[in-house]
Amino acid sequence: MFQKTSGFRLRLFIYLAGVELVLSGAVTAFLAARQGLESTLAISVLVAFAGLICFFIPGFLKQKEGLEKGVMDVLKGTIGRWLPFVVILLLAVFFYITSPNANIIVLLAPLLICVWLIGLEFLLLLYPSEVYKEDKVAGLSNHKGKVFGIVSLLLAYGFLLLPSRVPTWFDGFPWDSQIEFIFCALILPLTLVVGWKTFTKRFFAVSFALLFIFKFIFFSLLPQSGLGIFAFSGEEAFSIDQWERSYQTFATPGYTEIINRPYYGLREFPIEWINRHAGVEKREFWLKLELSGYVNLKQDERLVFIVQGARERQVELLDINTQEAVPLAFIERIEDADKKLYKSIPSSGEVKIQGTLLFDVYGKMRLEPILLYPDGSTKSLFESPRVWASLEGAKFPTNQVNTFGFILNTLSLLFAGLILAGLFIGTYALWKDGKISPVDLYLASSGLPLFFVASLVHNQYVNVLAITVVLVFCAAKLFDLSLFQSHFSGKVFLFSIGIAVLCMFVALDLDELRMVNTFPPIHDGLEYQTFAHNIFVKQDFFLFNTPPRAYKVLFPYIVGFLHVLFGQSVAPQLFSYAWCAVLSGVIIVELAKELRMTARASLVVAVFYLLTLFPYLIYMYYFRFGLIEPFSTTLLLLTYYFAIKRRIQSMFLSGILTVLLRMDYLGITFAAFLLASMPMLGLLKEAWGQFFDWLGKNWKLLAGYMTALCLPILLVILGYFLFVPNYMLNAPDTDQKSLTSIPESVFRVIAGGTMEDLRTNFTETPADALLTSVPLLIGFALVLGTVFLRTGILKQLDLRLGLIALSLLPAYIFVRPTVYLPRFSLPLLPIDLILISLFLCHLNPGKWALQQSQPEP
Incomplete structure (x- = not known):
């Protein structure tokens, strides 16, 4: 100190x-x-x-x-x-x-x-920092407090989900505005992690209940504002009035979507259906929009649409009182809206906007309704609630609508204040108890300026920024741990490293929250988008029409659920990968603590794992390609955590979810049960003797665990074989071609690529190789020594870790890993890094002495 x-x-x-x-x-x-x-x-x-x-x-x-x-x-x-x-x-x-x-x-x-x-x-x-003194007296569980916490959580998300019907800060799902996204995807989850005890207070539960009730009252009173859109993807569909459903249809039943904002570009239009597995066929692009909305125009107002890219424009304004229709005025540039145009447009009062726009060229598109005034000035039709989905809305008093909107924004402000207060109170309680240090708070608050920095950096270079920040913050935390006897835990890792990473990644795609993302043809990320669209939009809930491979069963449902909550953009899905990376680091810290590693060693292992995700190639696979691995590896680590904490029921649940995400993780997920035993140390005979003794005592529970892991996925596969003709269990490119391809497949998993990949990496990107292939190879050498040698320092390493690592490999005797190769090694990486760290701790026990082991409960 x-x-x-x-x-x-x-x-x-x-x-x-x-x-x-x-x-x-x-x-x-x-x-x-x-x-x-x-x-x-x-x-x-x-x-x-x-x-x-x-x-x-x-x-x-x-x-x-x-x-x-x-x-x-x-x-x-x-x-x-x-x-x-x-x-x-x-x-x-x-x-x-x-x-x-x-x-x-x-x-x-x-x-x-x-x-x-x-x-x-x-x-x-x-x-x-204050010296943390752990309280040895376990507190009594507060059942009533947990109930209040769950109620507060449900009401908070209920408030966010409930539509307000008019544009407000929190106007209900989909959460596709920037403030909604930041609160729902970052601040509220962070508050639940940091300040859960705050939400267990009666005051917060009652406050959220009142806010929800008031918002529900306004939901019941107000009509739906916005311009109704029916999207048709083909002439035949238009002829039979078969409009395309979308994820927004869940919020606005009866329409493709109801918009309260302009379409500024192609990807903001309701075209999520273009994400087919074969990719976008631009030559066959065809989109017809049918518009429906009511607006009450003042005497000095003229309605004009800025439209670009439309070949046919057949939209009119139908007078509600006289039933006379006049053509709607169209322009292509805002500069064309002037006094001359104003004089050429007849005045209108209560009118219905009706008609169609045809876009048949994949390219520059725009749809923006504006109000034109006598002096040539303009303002957006959506600047305030002026257009409505029903005639009732057009007749609604403007002053009353504005008053209700002000009250709803006030409720939103109070809601945001409650969430931020919960975050502040929870953080302050952790600091007062010595569970986080001032340095942790400083590093966490540094995420705020980093948010702005990341928004200025091109997405291509964010991984470089992330590597720099993580290394600097890790060095700062190591100094803090070296100078002062401060507390260290997964929550400390979240504050000192994780929040800054989350703040950087939340800024990456804020400008694309309302945009459809197109993927390259025959791309795994595109396939998941297609499956998700079929499940939630086309309502093929069990994917009988487009059955997924056996190793992709659960993930499309996660992707689709995120789209329902956040809209048609994949930005929320990509940000969820940042949460996966940070939570993986948190869990690794907790695992390392359970394995008696010191605070500094635990921090280094978690940070090194995080750093391995940022070299450009694996960064693209992990954070930008929309793949399964971030979720599956995080759930696998969570299974380890529940096992080592002997929370068997939670381990069963997380294990089942892991296998449903990736069936090739079955072996390593099953082997995770080993962590529920005591450490298996000593020479070869002694350590293996401990293993067989434990196996003999727990074989019934192990059999039950294996049954629980296998049964759901087997039922899914059986269902597809019974009801789907010619169902293919695996993609053809994952089949083993011959016996000689098996060693190559196993090596790809062990080393993160083929021999040719390793030569290329060491030659062209040595830093990437040092962060991925080198720890994988060194770690696997320790795995072999831990399992089969166990002499010298190796006898002090835990046999359980070696057995868990080896249990991943049998799956790749039957399945050949192809494309995005480093991702197949991600399950091995935490185990390898922990083994390397334990080896170094035993190599230099004076500096990195392990903590005292805890007796078996």
Whole structure:
């Protein structure tokens, strides 16, 4: 632990700050001078000058008696406690207000990093962490509190799901606005993880109940606002009035969708049906939109549609009172809306918008209704609730609609306040109990400016940013653990590393929340989109018309459910992979603790696993291709966790879900049960003797577990064989061609690719190879030594881990892993990394001594 006096720490902090200010100022001045930016050059020179002054401050403090102590007292008080977090907030405000481009960020990066480092050093040197003292007395479970927590959770999501019928901040599912997405996908789940105990309070349950009731009342009173859309994908479908259902149809039954926003581009139109397994056939693209809506136009208002890409425009305004129809005015550019156009359009009152638009060219498309005024000014028809799906809405008093909208936004604000209060209270409770340190809070709050930075970085380079951030944050946390005896757990990992990663990834696709994503033909991600669309939109609930392979049964349902909640974009699915990566790190930390690894070793293993996901190739497979592996590997790790904690029922459930996601994980999921036993250590005979003793005592439970894992997937396969002619269990390219292909298949899993892949990786991308293939190969060598050798240090490694790793391989005797090869090695990677870490701990027990083992319960 850090034992130096407070005066020494203060002087060290000032000297470090001085060095950083001088260096950052000099680098920024150099960059600004090259670009001829005089104002930036002046600021950077002042920063460097401030750094030089810092070198004289310690001497000045020494000369003034009591001044140094006074400064320390101030810095350790309330002002000092919050000062670093104010700096983080100011950085976020800077990004939000100035909205700098990427070039400006590169120019100012030295100064911004310097400010961030000074805040971190302030906490490390001047505000030491509290020593965590674990409470040995187990508290009684509060059944009533759990009930309140579940009720609060259901009501919170109920409030978010319930449509408000008019545009508001939280206007119900699908959650396709930016604020809804951030709250539903990031803030609320984070609050549940961090502040679950807060939600068990009666106050929160009652508050959520009142908010839900009030919103339900307005849901009952208000008509549905928006322009009704019926989408047809072919002439025959249009002739028989067979319009395309969509994921939005769940929220607006009777329509493809009801829109309260313009379509600015092709991918915002309701065209999710184009995601067929063969891909998009652009030459055959055909989309006809039938429009239906009611609007009450004022005397000085004219309705105009900006439409691009439509070959036929047959839309009219039908006067409700006279039943006379006039053609709707169309333009292609906003610049064409002027006084002359206004004079050419007859006035209207209560009208129905009806007609069709035909788009038969896959390309530039746009649909934007606007209101035109006598002076040539315009505003969006959707700026306020003006267009309605029914005549009742058009007759609804405008003032009353605006009042209801204001009240609903107030309810949304109160809801957001409750969620943020729960997050703050839960975080504060963890800090007061010593379960997280000020450094953890600082690293977590750094996610806010990182959110803005990630939004400026091209998606192609986000993995590089993520690697940098994870390494820097890991180093900061290692310093914290080295200097102070602070508590470490999976929740600490979430704060110190995970939140920053989540904040970066939530920013990636915010601009595409309402856009259809197209995948390359014959792509696994496209296939899952097709299956999900068939299940939820075409209502082929059991996929009898397009049966999936046996190893893809559950995942299409997850994909479709996310689409129902969030709309037609795959952005929520891609962000869920960031959650999978972070939760995998959290679970690895908890597993490492159960295996008696130290806090620093646990952190390094979890961080290394996270880093292996960011090399470009595996980053694309894991985060951007829409594949199964993030969910399946996370559930597999969760099965390990439940097993080692001896929560057998939870282990059964997570194991079943894992096998339903990937049937080739059956062996390793079954072997996870081994972690429910005591560690199997010692020489070869002794360790294997412990294994067979445990096997003899638990064979009935093991048989039940295997039955539970196999029965659901066998029933699914049997159903497809019985009801689907010519059902294929596996894709043809996964069949083993001969006996000689089996060793190659197994090697692909062990090493993350073929020998040719390894040569290419080591030659062209050695950093990627060091992060993936090297730990896989070293780890598997330890697996073999742990299972079959067990001499020297190897006898101190847990036999259970080696057996679990080997249990993955038999599946690939029958199935050949193809394409996206590193993903098949992901189940092995955590086990390999833990074994490597345990080996190093035993190799240098003085520095990385293992914790004391816990007695078997």
